Amino acid sequence: MNIIETIKRFPDQSSCIDYLEGLRWQGLPECPYCNSKRSSKRQESQRHICNSCNRSYSVLVGTVFEGTKLPLPQWFLAISLMLNAKKGLSARQLSRDLGCNRKTGWYLQMRIREAMRDGGDGGLFKGIVEVDETYLGGKKANHSKKKRQERRDNNLQVTGMQDKQPVIGLLERDGRLKLQVIDKAHGKTLKPIVEQSVSTDATIVTDGFGGYAGLNKIFREHQVLNKEKEEYARGEYHTNTIEGFWTLLKRGIYGQYHKVSLRHLQSYLNEFTFKYNNRGNNQVFNFLINKTATAS
Numbered sequence: 001m002n003i004i005e006t007i008k009r010f011p012d013q014s015s016c017i018d019y020l021e022g023l024r025w026q027g028l029p030e031c032p033y034c035n036s037k038r039s040s041k042r043q044e045s046q047r048h049i050c051n052s053c054n055r056s057y058s059v060l061v062g063t064v065f066e067g068t069k070l071p072l073p074q075w076f077l078a079i080s081l082m083l084n085a086k087k088g089l090s091a092r093q094l095s096r097d098l099g100c101n102r103k104t105g106w107y108l109q110m111r112i113r114e115a116m117r118d119g120g121d122g123g124l125f126k127g128i129v130e131v132d133e134t135y136l137g138g139k140k141a142n143h144s145k146k147k148r149q150e151r152r153d154n155n156l157q158v159t160g161m162q163d164k165q166p167v168i169g170l171l172e173r174d175g176r177l178k179l180q181v182i183d184k185a186h187g188k189t190l191k192p193i194v195e196q197s198v199s200t201d202a203t204i205v206t207d208g209f210g211g212y213a214g215l216n217k218i219f220r221e222h223q224v225l226n227k228e229k230e231e232y233a234r235g236e237y238h239t240n241t242i243e244g245f246w247t248l249l250k251r252g253i254y255g256q257y258h259k260v261s262l263r264h265l266q267s268y269l270n271e272f273t274f275k276y277n278n279r280g281n282n283q284v285f286n287f288l289i290n291k292t293a294t295a296s
């Protein structure tokens with residue numbers, strides 16, 4: 001759904017509430033405290049009263065929207081803006097678009113990214129799975145050492161990504177992507193993630209990095225490319241898709257998010273992963289709203 005459609009479809013609070021109630025309850029409100037489906041609606045309010053436990057509730061209980069003071073049309077618009085920004089959207093830009101302050105824009109993004117987190121319900125990766133690691137962060141070219149020291153002296157926020165942070169990526173050929181921040185790129189951290197995410201009858205493709213040694217004992221096949229000898233592909237076995245994705249990710253992260261702190265890196269990765277995994281989904285807006293509405 002584009003921005004204009006979102007504004008037309010959700011002009012006010014009640015249109016958003018009606019939509020969420022339809023998604024979550026299919027017209028029959030259910031008490032989030034005792035699961036009773038017997039309730040009465042409060043006049044002039046979006047709240048329901050449970051006939052069993054007498055508590056009052058709205059459709060927002062237990063969702064990412066719970067307790068928010070921000071009108072729902074703004075939330076919906078924020079979701080639409082984030083989904084439509086292919087290369088990412090900074091909190092600064094989002095708050096400008098919504099006319100809210102930057103802290104609110106940042107908070108919205110963090111909550112929406114939380115909803116974008118992959119719960120792993122798609123099952124194990126199958127077929128050919130490219131596995132690779134990369135490092136994000138490091139000194140930014142346009143932030144000289146002197147400038148950073150100046151900022152530190154003035155007690156201003158120092159760019160968070162100063163040290164490189166390893167990230168592992170798993171990419172199912174023509175399928176899904178998984179990204180995870182890791183402490184250190186070695187076998188002890190890398191292999192368990194591959195084991196948890198990939199079916200044992202899959203073919204794993206990696207470069208010759210030692211951290212991946214031994215995967216052939218767990219999986220049907222482990223194709224190891226010898227990149228030091230300029231072997232970048234062996235027939236259909238290559239890691240070009242994940243490497244192409246690293247390029248896009250870095251462009252997105254450094255282009256839009258100047259202050260991605262390492263503490264929040266996984267949450268940014270969740271956003272990029274969600275967009276990648278839903279690249280062909282023309283119902284992505286509904287899908288994400290549904291995720292926000294059913295899990296907090």
Ligand SMILES: [Zn+2]
Pocket residue numbers: 031032033034035036050051052053054055
């Ligand atoms: Zn109840």
